[in-house]
Amino acid sequence: MRRQLFCISKSFLPFLDVKICRNLKIAPKSILFPVIWITNKCNLQCRMCDQWNTDPALASEELSASEWYSFVDSARRMRAAVIVITGGEPFLREDLCGIIKYIRKKNIACHVCTNGTLLNKDTVNRLKGSGLNSITISLDSDCAEIHNQMRGADCFDGIVKGMGLLRRTVPEVNIGINCVITKRNFHNIWRMIPFAEKLGVDQIKFDPVHTNLMHRKKDLSSFAGLLFDKDDFPELRPEINKLIHAASQTKLLTNSPAFMKGILNLYGRRFRRLRCYAGYISCAVDALGRVSPCDNFDGCESLRSKPLEEIWKSPNFNSLREKVDNCNYGCWDSTHAELNIRCSTSGFLKEFSQILREMNYYLFNGYTNKKK
Numbered sequence: 001m002r003r004q005l006f007c008i009s010k011s012f013l014p015f016l017d018v019k020i021c022r023n024l025k026i027a028p029k030s031i032l033f034p035v036i037w038i039t040n041k042c043n044l045q046c047r048m049c050d051q052w053n054t055d056p057a058l059a060s061e062e063l064s065a066s067e068w069y070s071f072v073d074s075a076r077r078m079r080a081a082v083i084v085i086t087g088g089e090p091f092l093r094e095d096l097c098g099i100i101k102y103i104r105k106k107n108i109a110c111h112v113c114t115n116g117t118l119l120n121k122d123t124v125n126r127l128k129g130s131g132l133n134s135i136t137i138s139l140d141s142d143c144a145e146i147h148n149q150m151r152g153a154d155c156f157d158g159i160v161k162g163m164g165l166l167r168r169t170v171p172e173v174n175i176g177i178n179c180v181i182t183k184r185n186f187h188n189i190w191r192m193i194p195f196a197e198k199l200g201v202d203q204i205k206f207d208p209v210h211t212n213l214m215h216r217k218k219d220l221s222s223f224a225g226l227l228f229d230k231d232d233f234p235e236l237r238p239e240i241n242k243l244i245h246a247a248s249q250t251k252l253l254t255n256s257p258a259f260m261k262g263i264l265n266l267y268g269r270r271f272r273r274l275r276c277y278a279g280y281i282s283c284a285v286d287a288l289g290r291v292s293p294c295d296n297f298d299g300c301e302s303l304r305s306k307p308l309e310e311i312w313k314s315p316n317f318n319s320l321r322e323k324v325d326n327c328n329y330g331c332w333d334s335t336h337a338e339l340n341i342r343c344s345t346s347g348f349l350k351e352f353s354q355i356l357r358e359m360n361y362y363l364f365n366g367y368t369n370k371k372k
Contacts, residue, residue, distance in 0.1 A: 014079050015281075019343065022280045025321060027313045030079040033282040033339065034088070034308075038068070038096065041090040042288045044115050045152035048180055048209050048226055050218040051088055062206070062287040065095040067303065069102050071285065074308035076106040081364050082133075084111045084335075088287065093116040097126045104131030108227040109363045111136070113178070119162025124169045129261045134174035134362055136205070137163060141185045142143070142195035150184055150226075164303065167200055176203030176253070177355045178334070181263070182226040183209075187235075190242040193250050203253040203361055204333040206243065208263050212329045214295045233267045235305060242265050253361050255334055256351050258282075258341050267334050274340040278323040291317065293324050294336060 014030035021028040039062055040054040063071075075083060089114055090096050103110040141147045144156035151352050167175060177199075179185075179192050191205070196204040209226050211218065220227075224309035228236060240263050247254040254260075278284075279293025286292075288301025292312045300316040311317055331337055341347040342355060351364060 004342060013070075015343075016327065018277065018281045022275070022277055022343075025318075025325065026222050027318065027321075028199050028280055031075065031281075031283055031312060032079070034075055034080055034083065034285065035084040035086060035282060035295075035335070036071070036285045037087055038063075038085050038099070039093050041092045042115070043092060043117060044089070044155065046115075047055055047150055047152060048182060048223065049215060050222070051214065053118060054088075056142050059125045059343070063289045063303065067190050067289065068099050071289075071303055071308060072103050072106055072108065073240060074101075076108060078309060078312070080108050082109040082111055084113065084202075086113040089115055089118065097130045100127075100130045100132050100303065103229045104133075109133045111362055113157070114138070115151070116159035117153070119159070119166055121165065124162070127166070127170050127173065130171075132173050133365055134176065134177045134203075135166070136176040136203070139177045139192075139283070140179050140182075140193050150180070150182065163199055163201065174203065174365070175201040176361070177201055179204065179206050181206055181208045183228055183232060185225055186228075186238055188241050188242075189239055190246040193243075193246040193252065193254070196252055197250065201252070205255050206260075206263070208225050208266055210333060212296055212333070213331060214261050228267055230267060236267060243291045253357050256341055256347075257335065258347060258351065259332075259338055262332055262337065266330070273328075274344065276324050276331070276336070276338065277340055277343045278329060278336060279317070279324050281343060292321050293317075296327065296329060296330075296331070297323055302316065351357055356368070 014032060017030060018032070020029045040051060040316065041059055042052040045052045091114055100110050100112070111134045112132060116139070138151070139148055139159060140146060140150045147156045148154050163175060166173065173256045177192070177196050179189070181189055193204060209223070211220060211223065211227070240332050247260060282294070282346045284295045284300060285303065289303035291303065291308065292299040293300060297320055300320055301311045301314065304309070306314070342351060348355070
């Protein structure tokens with residue numbers, strides 16, 4: 001508890017700066033939660049995602065390890081708390097563990113989002129000693145058939161095996177599950193919580209399927225069978241209520257209560273868009289180094305032309321902040337929406353104990369051991 005309180009006190013001034021700058025619509029001095037798309041390459045063809053369909057010719061243009069090191073140096077100067085690595089599939093980069101080590105060397109926490117298919121003995125052994133704080137693995141059902149259908153490959157058993165291997169080999173890494181809620185898997189979705197407990201993970205988070213952010217360029221027709229409409233609400237509502245109840249009973253770290261209730265509101269009449277802090281508390285950097293407030297917008301400038309500090313304060317980036325101010329999307333995912341909930345005054349006060357638990361998960365190693 002002492003460490004969490006110390007980190008909150010240490011981060012309070014940067015957080016206060018973010019709040020003030022958001023009101024003034026100017027660039028904060030800090031960037032607390034940068035998210036990097038370290039590669040566009042992916043080894044799955046998930047039905048809810050089009051990342052795998054990225055032009056293969058762009059692979060040769062992705063940032064090198066040394067270029068990512070320069071980005072980390074900038075993030076350190078800008079008092080980043082956590083760097084989130086996603087993709088594509090991050091473990092397709094052989095230099096990933098070296099980049100993680102460099103992030104940790106700069107005293108920044110590191111979180112990796114992965115589809116879990118490459119968590120084999122070699123990969124897990126390379127993670128030993130990297131200092132990785134936490135990892136989130138995609139798992140969409142306790143039923144192998146449903147998960148495999150959503151992810152476009154027979155991968156369920158391998159992912160579950162890899163999670164067990166990771167827990168045994170690198171027990172200090174905090175392990176989470178990310179579950180995408182779609183029309184295909186929402187029945188009995190609450191069962192994912194006892195399933196996650198059985199797997200021995202530390203966290204499980206749920207994201208309703210969305211068509212914006214990194215999926216904004218995906219043809220809506222290719223989501224066939226996954227997207228909800230208002231006619232589904234009578235069936236969806238009791239399933240989400242069961243999930244909310246199960247989340248309230250578990251010791252696992254889950255989405256905030258406000259977020260869980262918002263899943264219901266998303267398809268009802270009470271949905272309220274939160275004030276967005278993208279471009280103020282966080283940013284998105286794609287595999288080619290282009291920087292934007294979030295992945296709902298194309299980047300304005302590249303890290304190859306300017307360091308992060310200059311881009312962050314540039315007129316071009318500020319014009320993207322204006323787009324954030326005028327954005328009509330109601331992003332409801334466990335990254336953007338959860339941050340926006342935390343940044344609201346009421347959210348910060350109501351979710352304070354949740355914030356402490358999340359800091360334990362993302363900033364420190366060995367979450368499971370600390371719980372005990």
